[in-house]
Amino acid sequence: MFPTRPIIAALAVALASSAPAAPPQPPKLAVVIVVDQLRADYLVRFRPYLGEGGFKRLLEGGTDFTQAHYRHALTVTAPGHAQILSGLFGRDHGIVGNEWLDRTAWEQVVSVEDRDSPLVGINPGELGAAAALNPAKTGRSPKNFLGTTVGDALKAAHGADSKVFAASNKDRSAILLGGHKADGAYWDEVGRFITSRYYRAALPDWVEAFNAEKRPQAAFGQIWERLLDPAVYDRVQGPDDVVGETADFGFNRTFPKKIDGGRPAISPAFYDAYENAPISSVVLGAFVERAVVEEKLGRHPATDLLAVSFSQFDSIGHSYGPDSHEIMDAFLRLDRVVASLLDCIDREVGLKNCVVVLTADHGVAPLPELAPGRPPGRVKPAELDAIGARALDAAYGPLPTGELWLTRDGLAYHLRPYALAAKRITAPAAALVLQKALRTHPSVAEVYTRDELLAAPPEGDSVIALIRRSYHAERGRDLLMLLKPYHFISRATGTTHSGPYDYDTHVPIVWFGAGIAPAVRTERVGVDDIAPTLAALLGLPAPAGAQGRQLFPLPGR
Ligand SMILES: [Zn+2]
Numbered sequence: 001m002f003p004t005r006p007i008i009a010a011l012a013v014a015l016a017s018s019a020p021a022a023p024p025q026p027p028k029l030a031v032v033i034v035v036d037q038l039r040a041d042y043l044v045r046f047r048p049y050l051g052e053g054g055f056k057r058l059l060e061g062g063t064d065f066t067q068a069h070y071r072h073a074l075t076v077t078a079p080g081h082a083q084i085l086s087g088l089f090g091r092d093h094g095i096v097g098n099e100w101l102d103r104t105a106w107e108q109v110v111s112v113e114d115r116d117s118p119l120v121g122i123n124p125g126e127l128g129a130a131a132a133l134n135p136a137k138t139g140r141s142p143k144n145f146l147g148t149t150v151g152d153a154l155k156a157a158h159g160a161d162s163k164v165f166a167a168s169n170k171d172r173s174a175i176l177l178g179g180h181k182a183d184g185a186y187w188d189e190v191g192r193f194i195t196s197r198y199y200r201a202a203l204p205d206w207v208e209a210f211n212a213e214k215r216p217q218a219a220f221g222q223i224w225e226r227l228l229d230p231a232v233y234d235r236v237q238g239p240d241d242v243v244g245e246t247a248d249f250g251f252n253r254t255f256p257k258k259i260d261g262g263r264p265a266i267s268p269a270f271y272d273a274y275e276n277a278p279i280s281s282v283v284l285g286a287f288v289e290r291a292v293v294e295e296k297l298g299r300h301p302a303t304d305l306l307a308v309s310f311s312q313f314d315s316i317g318h319s320y321g322p323d324s325h326e327i328m329d330a331f332l333r334l335d336r337v338v339a340s341l342l343d344c345i346d347r348e349v350g351l352k353n354c355v356v357v358l359t360a361d362h363g364v365a366p367l368p369e370l371a372p373g374r375p376p377g378r379v380k381p382a383e384l385d386a387i388g389a390r391a392l393d394a395a396y397g398p399l400p401t402g403e404l405w406l407t408r409d410g411l412a413y414h415l416r417p418y419a420l421a422a423k424r425i426t427a428p429a430a431a432l433v434l435q436k437a438l439r440t441h442p443s444v445a446e447v448y449t450r451d452e453l454l455a456a457p458p459e460g461d462s463v464i465a466l467i468r469r470s471y472h473a474e475r476g477r478d479l480l481m482l483l484k485p486y487h488f489i490s491r492a493t494g495t496t497h498s499g500p501y502d503y504d505t506h507v508p509i510v511w512f513g514a515g516i517a518p519a520v521r522t523e524r525v526g527v528d529d530i531a532p533t534l535a536a537l538l539g540l541p542a543p544a545g546a547q548g549r550q551l552f553p554l555p556g557r
Pocket residue numbers: 036037076077078314361362
């Protein structure tokens with residue numbers, strides 16, 4: 001018997017659908033949302049209190065990698081942002097801190113400092129006394145970033161047919177997400193969005209117009225109160241008033257908080273308060289929505305890339321910690337900002353034509369006062385410096401009055417060239433003396449010399465492997481200290497991040513849009529996996545040297 005007509009038609013359909021699918025259209029717009037200091041557990045802990053259309057839309061409609069970690073040890077802002085779209089570690093991308101000591105000039109350099117790229121849209125004198133004294137140090141560009149990004153690959157493949165746009169409250173976050181070829185990178189200073197000569201000679205009209213609306217200034221004198229009933233925050237986070245929180249920027253330790261910097265008129269103190277209140281994320285969200293419209297993002301012949309990093313969340317975490325009413329409220333308010341931004345992108349481009357990825361640059365430790373076992377936690381750096389100097393004096397004899405053995409750079413030491421020359425010793429020999437002495441401090445977990453780190457195997461997830469990945473041979477220090485969990489330096493109150501422990505490395509990675517299925521994935525993945533995955537979704541090669549792997553097969557292939 002021959003098949004009847006309907007069966008032939010059905011067979012034809014079956015054959016057609018089993019043939020290799022045509023490659024799907026690449027997304028019109030890739031959206032990278034970074035929340036500075038967003039711990040992965042916030043998405044779980046605060047989820048019952050989320051609104052519609054923001055983080056919940058991403059979590060329910062996308063693929064949520066719940067065990068994503070940085071596979072490096074230097075969990076701070078600039079190295080994290082440098083990794084997200086490059087897939088590289090500090091070992092290769094060279095961003096070894098928010099700032100570091102340039103060993104040739106023996107001078108601190110900011111990660112995104114570039115004397116040849118002066119700021120555009122602001123007079124350096126407006127940035128404070130230090131900037132006024134040395135305006136060349138205020139220039140900004142990705143010059144010190146030694147990698148390339150997914151955005152750079154887009155521009156290399158498509159040129160002017162693709163636009164790459166980045167914005168943040170922090171210069172380093174916008175610049176490092178933007179890569180070397182961004183069409184625009186903007187950040188805010190004293191209530192204005194600015195850029196640098198690296199990108200353009202003058203602010204575009206739409207940015208001037210946005211600044212002229214003076215949205216930050218309109219926040220002067222506003223009261224920050226909790227969105228929900230305070231009893232909800234008590235239940236989820238514990239009491240509002242906790243020893244160890246920072247009362248700064250004119251704010252009380254408890255709600256309500258008046259956004260005026262403690263002064264009767266707009267002053268630099270007001271801008272500090274503004275940057276430490278959720279309103280600055282609202283204004284950044286509005287700026288990015290304006291950019292979507294004005295820069296026609298998602299409406300160019302090839303894929304565009306929009307990267308935004310919300311920095312204010314980080315400063316609130318530093319001041320009040322992850323178990324505070326303040327961080328919960330900042331998160332719930334940011335949820336509304338993200339909802340509005342996603343709505344805007346849906347109107348302008350259609351979210352089904354976009355791929356969205358949500359992540360963070362690092363997590364944060366609890367306040368030491370609330371940490372397991374209540375460790376002493378807050379280490380005085382002068383104690384460490386004194387231990388080191390005493391040991392070197394004992395081994396080699398004291399230096400002439402006024403000369404120093406060491407320059408400390410965060411949790412690392414450089415041996416000063418004068419001291420080494422005066423005593424005719426080598427840096428590796430002195431580093432061994434220093435290592436032995438610093439190991440005696442009760443808060444120090446381990447001390448690594450430069451030679452040990454350079455010889456360390458880069459594979460695996462051991463602490464030394466994580467530290468090795470953050471260590472750049474030319475920009476590295478002579479000696480690195482690792483403090484015990486829940487210990488850190490330099491803060492009398494508040495908390496911080498910067499180490500290889502889970503509370504610092506565990507961040508969200510959520511993918512949404514462009515055919516990505518709703519799923520929860522619980523295997524351990526790395527933030528370095530984002531760049532190769534995003535590149536594949538956009539039909540691009542992974543950035544050169546990218547260390548991660550593609551996290552899922554391409555939708556429809
Ligand atoms: Zn950060």
